[in-house]
Amino acid sequence: MRFMMLIYPDKTAEQGTMPDETLIHAMMKYNEDLTKAGVLLALDGLHPSKKGARIRFGGGGKGAVIDGPFAESKEIIGGYWMIQVKSREEAIEWAKRVPTPPGAGEGMIELRQVFEASDFGPEIAEKESALMMEIGKGVAKNAKA
C-alpha cells in the first residue's frame, strides 16, 4: 500500500528561513534511509505559500483565485514523501523517524493512504461496469421515449 507523508513544518519554513545545517543533513540521511529500505517512491519539497495560490470553488465564486501567502491558515504543507509499505503501522513507523528541528513544537506529519487499483477490487470493477450498463439502458430507454 502507498502512503503520502505530508509535512507541516513550523512557521519558520513559511517565512522562507532555511533550516540549519544539522537538520538538512538529518533530512538527507532520512531520505537516504527511505531509499535504501526500498520504500521511497517520490518526494518533493514545496516553496513557501507566498509563491502559490488557492483557487476556491463553490459558494457562487466560480474558481476564485486567492494569492499566497495563506496568512489565515495555521497549517501549511511544506512537502511530501510517497512511500510503499506493507501496513499502516509501517507508514507510522517511518513517519515517526522524520527528523525534527530542535525546539520545534508545532510541526506535524500527516499520513494519508493513496488510492490504488487494489482498493477497487474486481468486485467493484464488476459492479461499476454493471452500473454503467444499467445507466446505458436507462439512456437508451429515455432516447426511445
Next chain:
Amino acid sequence: MTESPTHRAIEAVWRIESARIIAGLARYVRDVGLAEELAQEALVKALEKWPETGIPDNPGAWLMASAKNGAIDLWRRSKMLDRKHDELGYELESRRESAVPDLDAALDDDVGDDLLSLIFTSCHPVLSTEARVALTLRLLGGLTTAEIARAFLSPEATVAQRIVRAKRTLAEANVPFEVPRAEERTERLASVLEVLYIIFNEGYSATAGDDWMRPALCEDALRMGRILAGLVPKEAEVHGLVALMEIQASRSAARTGPGGKPILLLEQNRAKWDRLLIHRGLAALQRARDLGGAFGPYALQAAIASCHAVARIPEETDWGRIAALYDALAQAAPSPIVELNRAVALSMAFGPAAGLEAVDALIEEGALPEYHLVPSVRGDFLAKLGRWAEARAEFSKAAALAKNARERELLQERAEACANALLWWVPRREPPA
C-alpha cells in the same frame, strides 16, 4: 487473530529492521540460520516487553542489542567453547559495555556489506530455486513462513521445512557469509536477480480472487530490487531488472477487466498505467544504460517494456525498435520465447507476412511444440492475412493447448470470430455461378 496496536507496531518495526539485524548478527555468528533464530528470539522478547514499556526510541538498536546478548548467553551455556568462539564471545562482550550508541553505529556502518552478504547467501546456487525464493523472502523480505506459504499457495509445513533444510544445507556446505569475489560475482549476482524476478512474476501471475498475499509479492520483489540497487549502484543489470519490474508493475491496474478477464497490452486503458512507476522505470533504465549495460538481458527487456510505456496510444508504438531490441535479446539470452515475441514485433513493424515467416522458422526448428501461444500468434498473423480457415484451425489448436481457463475462452472466441469471418468472406471470394 486479534492483535493489539502495539503488536502491529512491533511487526512494522520488524519489517523495517529484520533484514539488517539478521545480516548484522550473521557477520558475528557466521551462520545465517543461527542469526535468524537469535533475531527471532529478540522479537519474542520485544513482543513481551514493549506492550508494557512502550516501543523504545531506537527499536532497531534495541532488537540488535537483545539478539547479541542472546548470542553471548548461548556461548556461555555452550560447554564446547573452542578458541574461535571464545574470541567472538570476547568481541561481543566488549561491545556490549558501550551499549546502544555503538550498536547504532554498527547497524549503520557496515550494514550495507552485511545485507549484501545476506542476499548472496540466501540466493546461493547450492540451494534449489524454491529454497532460494523462500529463504530470500523470509530473511530479506521479512515475511513470515505463513505469509510465504499463502503467497505460493503451499502448505505452511512445506515452506517451513524448505526453510529449515535450506539453512541446514548452507551450514553443511560451509557457505561463507560474504560478498562473493570478482570471479564468481557475475554468476552469483545473476542468481540473485533470477530469484527476485521469480518472486515478481509469481505475484504478477496472480489472478482475481487470489489471496492478496500473491500480488503483494510484486511489491516485495520491487522493494528488494530497490534495496539491491542501493547496495550495488554500479551493477547495470540490477538497475535493468528494477526498471523492468517498475514498468511491468505500472500496468497492473490495467491488466484485468471485469470478471478477472486478462486484457492484452495493446487493448489496455493506458490512463490506468501508473505514471509514477513508469517514470521510476525509465530512470532506472537510464542508469543501466549510463553504466554501459544497455545490452544486458534485463535492460533489454526493460527497454522493450519502455517502448510501450512511452507510447501514449498503441498506434504510436515504435515496433521497428522493439523488433531490433528483440533481435539483441535473442543474442544476449537466446530462447524460443524471445523468438516468438520477435515474430510478433516484426509483424507489427513490417506486416503479418514478416511475422509469419519468423514463426514458421521457429516451428520448423521444432521449438515449443506444446506452447499455446505459438499457434495463437500464428493464427493472429493468418487472420490478418485474411487466411481465415487456417487461422481458425490455429486458434482451435491453441485453445486446446491453453492451460488457463480464461485464456482458453479468449482463444475459442477468436476461433469463432474467424469462422464468422469465413461466412462473410466465402461468398465474396466464390461468387455463385
